[in-house]
Amino acid sequence: MKAKFVNMCPNCGGTISDERLELKLPCKQCLPEVPEKIVQMLKNEEPFFAGVSEVRRLLKERDALKNYEEFYRLEKEVEDANKLFYKATGNKLWSAQKTWLRRVISNRSFAVLAPTGVGKTLFGTFTAVYLAKKEKENKSIIILPTSLLVKQVYERAKQMAENLGLDPERTIIAYLGRLTGKKREEVFNRIRDGDFNVLIVTSQFLRRNFKIIWNEGANKYSFVFVDDVDAILRSSKNIDQVLMLLGLPRDAVADALKLIYLKRRIAGYYARRQQVPEELYSELNELKDKLEKILKGKLKGCLVISTATGKPRGTRVKLFRELLGFEIGARTEALRNVVDSYILPGSEDIDDEVVKLIKTLGKGGLVFVPVSKGLEYAQALNEKLRQAGIRSEVVHAKKKSALDRFVSGEVDVLVGVAVYYGLLVRGLDLPHIVKYAVFAGVPHFKFSLNLEEAGPFRLLQFAFNIRPALEGYEQSQLDRLVGKIRRVIYDLDAASVQILTEALKEGKELEGRLEYVRKNLVELKHLLIQELSKKDVVKRLEEKTMLVIRTEEGQQYIYVPDTMTYLQASGRTSRLYAGGLSKGLSVVVVDDEGLFNKLVRQSRWYSDEIEWVNFNDLDVEKLMKEINKEREFIAKLIRGEIKPAEVEDLVKTALVIVESPTKARTIASFFGKPSRRSYGVLNVYETSTGRYVILTVATKGHIIDLSESGGFYGVEVSDGVFIPVYKTLKRCLRCGEQFTDEHDECPVCGSKEIFDQGQTIESLRELAREVDLIFLATDPDTEGEKIAWDTFNVLSPYVKSLRRIEFHEVTRKAIENAIKSPRSVFLPLVEAQIVRRIADRWIGFSLSKKLWDAFNLKFLSAGRVQTPVLGWIIQRYEEARKGYRVIFTIVLDDGKTIRLEVEGPLKKRPSKIKKEIAENGVEIEYLGEEEETVSPPPPFTTDTMLRETSRNLRTGVAEVMKLAQDLFELGLITYHRTDSTRVSDVGIKVAREYITENFGKEYFEGRVWGAGGAHECIRPTRPIDAETLLELIRQGIFQPATPLTRNHIRLYDLIFRRFMASQMKPAKIVKTQIRVKALTEDEPIVREFPWIKTATEEGFLKVYRIFAMTEPPSPGLHKVKEISHRRFPLLPLYTQADIIKLMKERGIGRPSTYAKILDTLLKRKYVIESGGKLVPTKLGKKVYEYLSQNYKDLVVEERTRYLEEKMDKVERGEENYLDVLKEFYQEIKKIEGGS
Secondary structure, eight states: OOOOEEETTTTOSSSSEEEHHHTHHHHHTTOOOOOOOHHHHHHHSSSSHHHHHHEEEEEEEHHHHHHHHHHHHHHHHHHHHHHHHHHHHSSSOOOHHHHHHHHHTTTTOOOEEEOBBBBBHHHHHHHHHHHHHHHHHEEEEEEEHHHHHHHHHHHHHHHHHHHHTTOHHEEEEEEEEEHHHHHHHHHHHHHTTTSSSEEEEEEEHHHHHHHHHTTTTTSOEEEEEEEOOHHHHHHHHHHHHHHHHTTOHHHHHHHHHHHHHHHHHHHHHHHTTTOHHHHHHHHHHHHHHHHHHHHHOOOOOEEEEESSOOOOOOGGGGHHHHHSSSEEEEETTTTOOOOEEHHHHHHOOOHHHHHHHHHHSSSSSSEETTTHHHHHHHHHHHHHHHHHTOOOOEEEEEEEHHHHHHHSEEEEEEEEEEOOTOOOHHHHTTTOOOOOEEEEOOOOOESSOOOOOOHHHHHHHHHHHGGGGOOHHHHHHHHHHHHHHHHHHOOHHHHHHHHHHHHHHHOOOHHHHHHHHHHHHHHHHHHHHHTTOOOHHHHHHHHHSSSSEEEEEHHHHHHHHHHHHHHHHGGGGSOTTTEEEEOOEEEEOOOOOEEEHHHHHHHHHHHHHOEEEEEGGGGGGHHHHHHHHHHHHHHHHTTTOHHHHHHSSSSHHHHHEEHHHHHHHHHHTTTTTTTEEEEEEEEEEEESSSSEEEEEOOOOSSSEEEEETTTTTEEEEETTTTEEEEEEEEEETTTOEEEEEESSSSSOOOOOOOHHHHHHHHHHHHHHOOSEEEOOOOOOSSHHHHHHHHHHHHHGGGSSSSEOOOOBBBHHHHHHHHSOOOOOOOOHHHHHHHHHHHHHHHHHHHHHHHHHHHHTTTTTOOOOTHHHHHHHHHHHHHHHTTTTTEEEEEEEEOOOOOEEESSSSSSSSSHHHHHHHHHHOOEEEEEEEEEEEEEEOOOHHHHHHHHHHHHOOOOOOHHHHHHHHHHHHHBBBBBBSSSOOOHHHHHHHHHHHHHHHHHOGGGOOOOOOOOOOOOBBBBHHHHHHHHHHHHHHHSSSSSSOOOOOHHHHHHHHHHHHHHHHBBBEEEEEEEEEEEEEEEOSOOOOEEEEEEEEEEEEEEGGGOOOOOOOOOOOOOOOOEEEEEEEEESSSSSSOOOHHHHHHHHTTSSSSSTTTTHHHHHHTTTSSSEEEEEEEEEEEEHHHHHHHHHSHHHHHHHHHHHHHHHHHHHHTTTTTOOOHHHHHHHHHHHHHHHHOO
């Protein structure tokens, strides 16, 4: 046993050991003995429920069954339902279907954003029939898009009902097409009277006959399954109707809508950085209270909305969030598994090359032509394909019938125009049919420099591209307009975009949001036309942007690579399905190399995983064989021919637990726009990777900590064994104080607003019951490992499997790789952190108590690292007072500035010396010149980053660490708590790409720097500099989960440039050794130093200047233009950067604690910062004097370093952590007066 956890027994809620939790058992008070057979059942995933049943039986026999019963009942109902599912269908439930069923049983509404083939419709059908079997009063409604689907689902539901011993005709009603006469009347009467258990209708039928289906609320539905999300979301009336079917009154819907608009108004104040009026907050709270009262007891049913892609738009869709606690997500087009290839036709005609490609690749293809060539070219190309014997057809808005023939197999290839809202580009989700895409020319926008006829998206595209060519006020005006337009336009559906386009062209006014966008588009158009009339802007446009300017028939045209359309269109070949992400092939037949190169470059802005390859270098036969085999498998899945018994569960549900909400949102965003659910105190983000349905959630830091009472400062000691006792962490919402013992009010400020992480644990435990496995994705250091271990223990009894995953950068590839290679929690790291926390607690509590008694001040504290660090600051302060130096800053007559340092004491007053130098001048003499090779500095580690940034950003190290944490969690940099300079292969690849593209391959000189291991330096995750990052944010290509401030960008810029410098060739500089004589009436002040004149080879200095380079002052006598002097201590006071350097050099503290230690000293007022220097206070001096005189052995630097070394040995498994604790315990007991 390593620890005890208070209130964590899954049965009685009492104290339990980590051993019992790991074994998924209740505490020993509940079950003293458990047979090994049951232990083994709980360890293995397959007989897990059998193990749960046995534990429940033992508890019941002892009359000790309490909370465990609730867990058992849920699992029992799912198990029983699984047996009925087998009886009804001949199959077992997929893993994902079990998760959804658990939610329905718990009456939790949700959106199913899951890939094709998972069995969403089958799940909805079975659940409705199952609920009818379970309780005859239960009513369900299934809403489908077409009458054909209604018929199919009706037949399947009837068969299920019959298999389960129900009367299909009495249980199930479906409205099948156009019924007439008596039959129609009979069906309508049965619906009105509620004479059914399962009703199956189309969304159109619901809209037209809602009053009959609802019957003034008399028909109460336990389960509403919507399998036509687009139709439901298209009509605000439909959304209201669905909510009312669940038992929600109209006034609840109206109030929820008011709440949405009110939140939007408040968000507007935040966006404008304005104070929110107090009355708005009052109104918000009133509405929330009113809604809560209305909802109490009114909500009867559970809503499940099913979608494969999800495209939630509009205000009313947010009603689901306010009333049912969930949001509908959407899949992302960045989630793709496409071989991106190109072919340079040479002398071959583009059309002939396309025909040749299609003949090679076969059926299942999409052919896209550039929008500038339009439908006419698509039809001409289609004719050539048909003449070559290829069964192809053109698809466009007015000719959609070819899609049906493509699905049925009558047509092999579809041809369309590469336009963002095109039917083939966005409206196709056929993972079992589409295999490849061919682009007959680089997809692009083409428009005249005359923008009068440009549509909304062309104007936006041009605005994005012209921006780097603008300056000052015009650039900020452009940013303002684009920001306003972008906030609205990307949420519009195709019909609204068409209305907007026509209104813009005709100068017609609109209403509401559309008019707001139209007015801003008109203003944007005028600004662009004005700027394009300037010759210097046009010149900069060609030099600085992604635009290609061509002159055709005397008219200038601009070509812009249409990367978004390329990604969308090629993404049709790679879709999510139950088992993963299908592989696809994309081939661009290049008609313009310059434009293609810009497409390649821009595509990497959207995804760092895109690797372009020459089509001729591919093994096409092997690739197409792989793609064809996968399509056959997906087709079988869709037809229901693959059974769970035949293969391993294709889609598992996994809960990914991180510390930070930002990190949770970032991870979830990699796999689409996540569905969001409120789950107790947690926000849960749900996405699908094809292989997993992933729920991502944040603990918001530590969930438990050492108890403050009992044992020896929270540690039970017995016969050389030390058992920490952990309680849930509490946090005061007013002052931020953290504590573990139960208090009605904050022990510091007295506030009663206290948040207990026990609520987080309770919500996590409920979530754990939904999933197959949990991935513990906390930070990759000892503290992160300890949080993972704590979380593992408190959740272990509720889930089959928990695994630790580790990643050093928050990128999609890193997350996917981590999920593929999970591991167990590494106990030596946990043990080292246990030692660290206990040591900090023991020394902190024992010495703090002594300080309280000595000074009668309860806020004082001492720490094993902070105390020696305080000693350094005091020592330097005393030394600095012993002498001083004077620095004269002299500006010569040629404008050059030199600085001369003179140590005191001086024979004359500095002001007298200054006057004499000003009158007599300065002599400059050249002593020689030499060329020197300067190597770049290594990439940042935590200490070097803090030292450099605290100087450059002029901010405290605690703030820098917070900024770095944000950048890490947003996926922009690698993990920032590291003492390694090692650069991984991925890092070298990032550097190579950026340096080669921006400076040429001759500048790249890849270096690994540090030794191998898991940890890495601090570096950017993508080859995107700060300027490009800002541009991507402006364009909406990169949408960070939390906003980036100016300091975030400045820190990112510093990290980026330092890393790129570390991978570039050395610089060669020219130094001139000069002698300076400042002439006084007595002896001159003479100094010699090198003056860095210039660089003969810039090398890494192109991105990272570590010194200034200017011509030295010319030789000879110079007059003095200006002179000033300042007096400084002989030894400079320490800065925060200096202290971090000392901590690293002297081996005390860790990358994760450098900033915390300084922050504590400043917060306790032991030290203040003045002019960037650290100055000890009287209190700080007194505290240090008391501690060093009375407890020197504990607080000296050597003892702290010794303990750090011991903890490092525990981490490496070289020392037993209990031995280290025993040694330290004996020392602490001396302070306490013990033996």
